[in-house]
Amino acid sequence: MSEINESGWSTYRPTKTVWFWSTVGASILTMVVGFTWGGWTTAGGAALMTDQAVRSARAELISDICVHNFASAANATENLKELKSKSSWEQDDFIENGGWAMVTGLSKPVPDAADTCADALVKLKELPSVAEAETSS
Template sequence: MMSITSGWNDYRPTKAGLIWAAAGASILTMVVGFAWGGWVTGGSAQTMAEQASQNAREQLVASICVENFVADADAAANLVALKEESSYQQDDFIEDGGWSNVTAIDEQVTGAADLCAEQLVAMEALPARTLGSDTAPGVIPTTDG
């Protein structure tokens, strides 16, 4: 009777068998990598990078928009008016008010006004502003010795 180890030691695969085994292992590796390993093609990676860049721009401009809205002298009245608008017109209200405009960016960032409106509508009340500050919103005052 032949043992498993001696049978394994005596086994001599053919070249065709080795080639098919290598091809099968390569295909299996690719299937596992793309399906569960998180591998993507170059085109998919480019699309994902562009989407992440757009989302980051939207978030940044929306944050600036919220700051501009809150810093406005009529912020409380504007917040009430914003909440009275229908959800599909709130972004127009933000754009018309100019709060989503960033001077360093020539064109409007698509989706930023929507995000800004969502964040503002979700607020229960406006954050407290520091009155009497001689600096613009978002500027950290410095002390010169």
């Protein structure tokens, strides 16, 4: 019995080639697990996520201003009925043509702001009064 134990794993000495490929395999496995389940990302992926977050935040901000501008308009109730009667791909054009998504000082419209504004307005059951909108700000 003692001969079997002595000639088993306790006396095994791997070669340099085995050590090298074991290290390479463990490194690759660590990277695969890290990037798929560990939440790791590359610098390029992080930059892309940052750009998307910035664009989304800008669109949300302009959308909030757009909803306020829309509700402040003299014929807001009629405009809301007309907006809801349009198809979803025409709603953002209606918002852009009405000028509610434009902010003074910006040379061009913010991408996705009119679409986000239209979505927020369509979801409203009724328009907030201008006085409510100003006191909640």
